[in-house]
Amino acid sequence: MIFKVFDKKELKKLFDVLSSDNSIVGPVEIGADRNDQPIYAFSLVSDFNNIKLNYSTTKLPAKKFFLPFKEDLATFTIKEHGWQKNVDYNIDRPYIFFGLHACDINALNKLDKVLMGSTYPMPYYAAKRKNMFIVGIDCAPQPYCFCRSMGSDTVLHGFDMFLTDIGEEYFAEILSDTAYNFLKKINTRDPVEADHFLYMKSVSEKNKKFTAHVDTTDLTKILDMEFQSEVWKHWGQQCLACGTCSNVCPTCYCYGVEETVDINLKSARKTKSLYSCNLIDFAEVAGGHNFRPEQHIRLKYRYYHKHRGFVEAYEESLCVGCGRCGESCLAGIRVPEVIASVRRQED
């Protein structure tokens, strides 16, 4: 692994180098909430001054750039006695993600396993994933962040460059030759021992700031044991079944597909839409039977997919602990509290 250190003022230069030929996606401020706290979102950004690298967490993940909420998988040209299928992976250019936190990069790595590592990879995702360049950045743990419990507070791969704030300078971790070549265009230096010390200090200070935790010890087994637990009914009763948790989740990838004919009857399309396992008709099948008509059962299965099924399949959780679902849930259903209640931990 190659490390470099550069002055913070050089970051704008790096941004300008990257943005001269590319589209950059980064965290920007899109407003303030009722408590006057800034609201952040990932958005296309062309001016370095608009990017907010000290952002807390965006409301929505960067998912829309690689797993859009709605995407045409195919369009069809309808002819008199037949049709022509047109497939487009909907990627017209590479994207540079400037300022992703470790949790969101880990989320991408998890999606890679499902959508690119399986027997039938999803080309729509792969096309976008293979055409991105990621500059990660360290962050300050928020009261709702439990990434450390999920092992997602640091990230080992899946990015090109990761920056850690060590005071006057950034400590850069370089994972790709593309990143190395870009860094040649700004003033950098090799780190010395003092920089290592500053880096380690920054990391240990960050670790002290986590306040939310999830005990994942034996969690798959405990979830197995507590499948019939009453706590699910408690949470199910509060759940609005609105799908918000899935929509704000950086790793939720479930979707539905609908085929529609355009009103001129000359074209048609097959559209994929992200869906949520909490919606009432998620498990409704042809003929109208619904395998999961009860809300608490749907909510439970969402947790079982994230914290049990995925762990058994990939030896890691499908949750990165970003806390977005709990923050967006109007009913206040939060992962640390749900898991603690299953474990009968009260605090």
Next chain:
Amino acid sequence: MAGDKAAKTYLGVPLFRPKVAFFELSSCEGCQLQIVNNEATLIDFFSLVEVVNFREAMTERSDNYDIAFVEGSITRSDERERLKKIRANAKILVALGSCACFGGVNQLKNRFDQAWVKNEVYGNFPVETEAARPLEDVVKVDLNIFGCPVKKEEVEKIVINLALGKAIVHPKYPVCMECKANENICLFDLGEPCLGPVTRGGCDSWCPNSKFGCWGCRGPAEDANIEQMKFIMKEYGFSEEVMLDRLECFGGFKTYAEEFRKSLPTVVTPSRKLFGTPPLKIRGGRGSYDSGEKDK
């Protein structure tokens, strides 16, 4: 409009081109206006169906139709008779918009003493008016198209499916699902009340897209968690009246709203300012009214 012959084929198969008619009972005719509003697709839309009756768009009238789209609620006895005739003529009767589906904004008057309502609006002028009711109270309705107004894109999709013989399925999930996909900031985060979490989706979060909280015009989502919604409204600092106001607005949440109103210790009617003090039916009240001014 063109003749009877099936003008369109799909993959070589001639399509059923239904004769359709549009009618309005008590309403603003805004839903019908939505139909003629989208000029870009109007010609395609009208070539899928043969319109034989559409007061807002054409002069000709015919009672020979397959599908009747009926907008509005029933507020007079002659409307009841007219609707029964439409029902008898039509193979399929579609309730178009919230008034037809639930009574709509018109049913707000049902909360008051009807003699008082009539006097407030018409004075001594002799007018026949009764409690506003949805179509299904009088005739069998085959399909509801929700919304105040209806969403043109949704009506188009339904008509395409009718022409192609495909099933018509309404979204069962709440507005939040589409609102999140549209990347809106949650209105609760902005300090605005919203019925999105309990209202049926399909409108593409039309109002929240403009930072306007949902008033529930499409009625409840399936499995709507009203109890939790009440709790959330309270937690975000909105009075019970604010929520009740929205639940009552279009009539889709009628059963919930009635229950809710009964559960309140005093009856507060936000419309008081507009109408003066109405002789309300007070349930469980102590006879004292809160002005309700703080909610608006």
